[in-house]
Amino acid sequence: MYIFFVSDDIFQVIKDYKTDTKKIVVIDEFQYLGKINKAFPSVFQRIWDNILKDENIMVILCGSLINMMESQTLSYSSPLYGRRTGQIKMKQISFNHYGEFFKEKSTSELIEYFSVTGGVPKYIELFKDEENIFSSIEKNIINKQSFLYEEPIFLLKQEVGDVGTYFSIIKTIAVGNHKLGKIASTLGVNQTSLTRYLKVLIDLDLLERIVPITETNPEKSKKGLYYIKDNFIEFWFKFIYPYRSYIEIEDNDYVLQKIKDNFIDNHVSFVFEEICKEEIWNLNKNNKLNFKVLKVGKWWDNSNEIDIVGINEETKDILIGECKYLNTKVDTNIFYKLVEKAKYINWNKETRKEHYILFSKSGFTNQLIELSKNRDDLILINLMKGREED
Numbered sequence: 001m002y003i004f005f006v007s008d009d010i011f012q013v014i015k016d017y018k019t020d021t022k023k024i025v026v027i028d029e030f031q032y033l034g035k036i037n038k039a040f041p042s043v044f045q046r047i048w049d050n051i052l053k054d055e056n057i058m059v060i061l062c063g064s065l066i067n068m069m070e071s072q073t074l075s076y077s078s079p080l081y082g083r084r085t086g087q088i089k090m091k092q093i094s095f096n097h098y099g100e101f102f103k104e105k106s107t108s109e110l111i112e113y114f115s116v117t118g119g120v121p122k123y124i125e126l127f128k129d130e131e132n133i134f135s136s137i138e139k140n141i142i143n144k145q146s147f148l149y150e151e152p153i154f155l156l157k158q159e160v161g162d163v164g165t166y167f168s169i170i171k172t173i174a175v176g177n178h179k180l181g182k183i184a185s186t187l188g189v190n191q192t193s194l195t196r197y198l199k200v201l202i203d204l205d206l207l208e209r210i211v212p213i214t215e216t217n218p219e220k221s222k223k224g225l226y227y228i229k230d231n232f233i234e235f236w237f238k239f240i241y242p243y244r245s246y247i248e249i250e251d252n253d254y255v256l257q258k259i260k261d262n263f264i265d266n267h268v269s270f271v272f273e274e275i276c277k278e279e280i281w282n283l284n285k286n287n288k289l290n291f292k293v294l295k296v297g298k299w300w301d302n303s304n305e306i307d308i309v310g311i312n313e314e315t316k317d318i319l320i321g322e323c324k325y326l327n328t329k330v331d332t333n334i335f336y337k338l339v340e341k342a343k344y345i346n347w348n349k350e351t352r353k354e355h356y357i358l359f360s361k362s363g364f365t366n367q368l369i370e371l372s373k374n375r376d377d378l379i380l381i382n383l384m385k386g387r388e389e390d
Contacts, residue, residue: 101128115235115271116141134256166201172187275383289319307321307323318354319357330365334368335378356378357378360380
């Protein structure tokens with residue numbers, strides 16, 4: 001109990017300290033106090049109610065474990081429930097600001113780095129000074145003594161109890177199983193028994209459930225697919241988890257070669273799609289599109305898939321796009337195929353106004369550039385340079 005007496009004394013000193021400005025108290029990793037002693041949220045409630053509540057003091061409680069912070073501070077059963085004036089769920093740094101950490105890297109290098117570290121500042125810091133992405137991976141992930149080698153294990157152990165089940169689910173999704181039925185059959189379990197695990201992983205921002213963007217009732221849609229949301233977690237389960245036995249016997253060269261062989265096609269190209277979606281919002285914010293997009297996502301049916309679709313239900317405008325992370329320039333055939341696929345989108349077919357956007361790593365052929373100059377409904381974006389016609 002000694003720590004609680006000390007806590008009272010500390011906050012009494014803070015209360016008695018005279019200043020003309022608001023006093024701010026920040027407690028980092030608050031959840032560990034509750035983990036050490038489950039009574040601590042009640043103790044802190046008493047400190048707030050009896051010492052701090054009526055003072056010109058702001059208390060900020062920070063924590064990195066989402067489930068524990070919610071149960072100790074936000075949930076109805078928490079002693080602190082109803083006392084907060086606001087909350088912020090911190091998100092990862094977006095790709096839009098990622099280059100500020102790597103001043104000397106090209107855009108293609110930034111995309112590759114982002115596909116591994118995501119927007120987690122600690123991961124970015126570890127990769128910051130390495131010569132290239134593969135030397136960074138070799139030093140900071142494949143190395144058994146490295147910080148990131150077992151990071152997903154530590155993360156899940158802190159947040160959930162049954163790590164094995166969660167690992168099996170994430171591993172199954174990482175190899176390309178996105179439908180609930182397929183995940184369940186691969187694991188040999190009933191679909192209903194998976195839903196609570198999937199919900200926890202979604203709440204932890206590790207997974208996301210997506211439906212075709214044109215679905216009118218996403219929550220009840222039977223077309224939902226599950227994807228890994230965190231870039232590092234996805235990379236780890238694709239390239240590290242399946243080869244841990246090789247890393248354990250220090251056959252790191254084999255693992256690194258496997259990563260090199262599949263890194264672009266099996267990982268970076270998918271992250272590129274998410275970066276392009278972010279760019280859609282940037283263009284939208286800066287009024288660089290032909291209409292205001294209200295929703296952006298993917299679209300698919302049983303036979304077709306389109307990387308990006310943005311819609312405005314009010315104006316009946318639809319933006320249809322493809323993302324090509326290729327070493328060759330995108331030609332007119334890609335655009336015409338996209339126009340054909342757009343015909344299968346069953347959304348306001350009779351009244352909608354169609355617009356098209358193509359993203360490319362390596363630019364566009366002269367024929368496609370000339371075509372875009374004669375079409376007001378087509379935008380070409382070379383993410384290495386910006387808008388093609390600018």
